[in-house]
Amino acid sequence: MQLSDTETSPADGLLRISKPYLLFLGDITDPLDAKTAFGLRDWCREDCIGELRLPHCRVTTGLPSLAPAEAYRRGARSLVIGVASFGGRVPVQWIPTLREALEAGLDLVSGMHTRLAHIETLRAAAQRHGRALHDVRHFGLPIPVATGTRRSGMRVLTVGTDCALGKKYTALAISAELKRRGVSVTFRATGQTGILIAGAGVAVDAVAADFIAGAAELLTPAAAPDHWYVIEGQGSILHPSYGGVSLGLLHGSQPDAFIACHDPRRSTIAGMEEFPIGSIEELIDLTIRLGRLTNPRIQCVGISLNTSAMNAMNREAVLDEYEQRIGLPAFDPMATRIDRVVDRLLRLYPSVAS
Amino acid sequence: MQLSDTETSPADGLLRISKPYLLFLGDITDPLDAKTAFGLRDWCREDCIGELRLPHCRVTTGLPSLAPAEAYRRGARSLVIGVASFGGRVPVQWIPTLREALEAGLDLVSGMHTRLAHIETLRAAAQRHGRALHDVRHFGLPIPVATGTRRSGMRVLTVGTDCALGKKYTALAISAELKRRGVSVTFRATGQTGILIAGAGVAVDAVAADFIAGAAELLTPAAAPDHWYVIEGQGSILHPSYGGVSLGLLHGSQPDAFIACHDPRRSTIAGMEEFPIGSIEELIDLTIRLGRLTNPRIQCVGISLNTSAMNAMNREAVLDEYEQRIGLPAFDPMATRIDRVVDRLLRLYPSVAS
Numbered sequence: 001m002q003l004s005d006t007e008t009s010p011a012d013g014l015l016r017i018s019k020p021y022l023l024f025l026g027d028i029t030d031p032l033d034a035k036t037a038f039g040l041r042d043w044c045r046e047d048c049i050g051e052l053r054l055p056h057c058r059v060t061t062g063l064p065s066l067a068p069a070e071a072y073r074r075g076a077r078s079l080v081i082g083v084a085s086f087g088g089r090v091p092v093q094w095i096p097t098l099r100e101a102l103e104a105g106l107d108l109v110s111g112m113h114t115r116l117a118h119i120e121t122l123r124a125a126a127q128r129h130g131r132a133l134h135d136v137r138h139f140g141l142p143i144p145v146a147t148g149t150r151r152s153g154m155r156v157l158t159v160g161t162d163c164a165l166g167k168k169y170t171a172l173a174i175s176a177e178l179k180r181r182g183v184s185v186t187f188r189a190t191g192q193t194g195i196l197i198a199g200a201g202v203a204v205d206a207v208a209a210d211f212i213a214g215a216a217e218l219l220t221p222a223a224a225p226d227h228w229y230v231i232e233g234q235g236s237i238l239h240p241s242y243g244g245v246s247l248g249l250l251h252g253s254q255p256d257a258f259i260a261c262h263d264p265r266r267s268t269i270a271g272m273e274e275f276p277i278g279s280i281e282e283l284i285d286l287t288i289r290l291g292r293l294t295n296p297r298i299q300c301v302g303i304s305l306n307t308s309a310m311n312a313m314n315r316e317a318v319l320d321e322y323e324q325r326i327g328l329p330a331f332d333p334m335a336t337r338i339d340r341v342v343d344r345l346l347r348l349y350p351s352v353a354s
Numbered sequence: 355m356q357l358s359d360t361e362t363s364p365a366d367g368l369l370r371i372s373k374p375y376l377l378f379l380g381d382i383t384d385p386l387d388a389k390t391a392f393g394l395r396d397w398c399r400e401d402c403i404g405e406l407r408l409p410h411c412r413v414t415t416g417l418p419s420l421a422p423a424e425a426y427r428r429g430a431r432s433l434v435i436g437v438a439s440f441g442g443r444v445p446v447q448w449i450p451t452l453r454e455a456l457e458a459g460l461d462l463v464s465g466m467h468t469r470l471a472h473i474e475t476l477r478a479a480a481q482r483h484g485r486a487l488h489d490v491r492h493f494g495l496p497i498p499v500a501t502g503t504r505r506s507g508m509r510v511l512t513v514g515t516d517c518a519l520g521k522k523y524t525a526l527a528i529s530a531e532l533k534r535r536g537v538s539v540t541f542r543a544t545g546q547t548g549i550l551i552a553g554a555g556v557a558v559d560a561v562a563a564d565f566i567a568g569a570a571e572l573l574t575p576a577a578a579p580d581h582w583y584v585i586e587g588q589g590s591i592l593h594p595s596y597g598g599v600s601l602g603l604l605h606g607s608q609p610d611a612f613i614a615c616h617d618p619r620r621s622t623i624a625g626m627e628e629f630p631i632g633s634i635e636e637l638i639d640l641t642i643r644l645g646r647l648t649n650p651r652i653q654c655v656g657i658s659l660n661t662s663a664m665n666a667m668n669r670e671a672v673l674d675e676y677e678q679r680i681g682l683p684a685f686d687p688m689a690t691r692i693d694r695v696v697d698r699l700l701r702l703y704p705s706v707a708s
Binding site: 146242272 | 564568
């Protein structure tokens, strides 16, 4: 699937990442930590040559396992660190393999907080072999403080009750369906995987805290009245670590509509067992209450459920239950059609219906 | 007034700012932009030798106006940029004067987002004259992602309906009164002025967005059960530009108690006339609802009103009106006694009453 950015993007000219990719999984054991690798496999499969795992890694994308030199021979031009580590730092045990990739002729692409160029071994190896180090989390241009001023064009944001439960996939699926119907639409990436897929964006969790909302404004500038921005959400306003990121993104996006994303199997915040996950009703209510500040007509248009571990019968039952309870179309962007939520979006804002 | 930090601070060893200060006001025309200068004058007057203003400046601290060389002769050792510019960058027209200060023997101290050392003229002049450039907004050590885990000790946070209406002054006044009563207490600074006053702290609006709550956790680690941290709030959850900072600080601080700060004369967010200011009731309700995530027993203990432009009769009337309406003690930390709110705090948490 192609989701290239047809408009002038604030990131234009900054990201020149060479494809195709070799996806590096490090030594992770929890599939939730491989969001980036899975996202690239699912949304730009044709750009992914294979995967590279360290001995203790227990996660796989199912792509061919390739050493750096072999991946290069098959056409790969960048090794993408396809995993997130807690705190966003590159573990030392990854460094020899990353250096090997540079020696094999691959650029390195990272979405971690640590800059690759700040790791001396990698900086030196990249220089020696003429390779590039790309930190997609670090935006190269100044970001303004948000003004809150209303901008033309339409905006839909995905929000969630937790991290890593489908906000990006939901935004990509809505973008693709709007595009299929001939609506003028841009997917706006706010995290590293989305940026790698779309080739543009700002990693809002990495900007200085004062500029979160400003980054969201920069990402979705004034547009034609019938143009839709579909904005990838981050974190959750109900998350003890990342609530601030989510609120800044909500304020700066000033969405007309949002989609509430939830994983019905999850009872606690991922990785934080003392925190029960918030209800989708609480998420919707608080999002409207807080989002009204910058867009008084904000409303929820649909429920995106992550039903990846359910069989078809359970999936239908769960989707029905949420749909009845909340009174909005429920769908799983990876498993069901999304017609009804897009129908609803275009019916609520008829000027943009094609 | 002395508010030195008696405990091990996460910023220990990082800030070695030479006092006394010469306060630089640039060419600002709005007193709201001089928060840092006024804060230093009011809370560490004995460390402030004088002020330095550019020709078009229309704000004064009332301190003697001194050129850099004269200030140095009178004992000053650092020029502090005592103003905030929109976006946190150093205007080019300030640079010749800042260079002159370095040449006169003063260090430079800045709370802006731009690092002084990134301004080539200043970097070169500092090196040439053996002077230091201090960026108090930039914390020198890695900040962890917040865990949300409950920590021992007591915490009170100041929150507000807008920026620049008394959150820092309120926190300083509460700290001073608790200290006067013999309670074990630490003032925790979260912005540049507070850091200059206390000599320690983290400027939470400058950390990467993912780490806002983590910074607040770092600032207020586990302490003795009867120890109080009084935490300076930032921005407002009802502010279109800075809501994310405020929510992260709320989550990370996990306050037992908070004080709601408000300016009764202000009808719109400062500098953003299209945004009506939120009500104090809305602020209290949302703060409790959002803050419950990391501290289920969070409650509001008092109302801090900025009545600086009122005469004594109006002040009393306004304080009475809010006190009746909200049902909590109302005070102005710059104009009235704060006994009743501190009484209330200690009565609600009797284990810490001295």
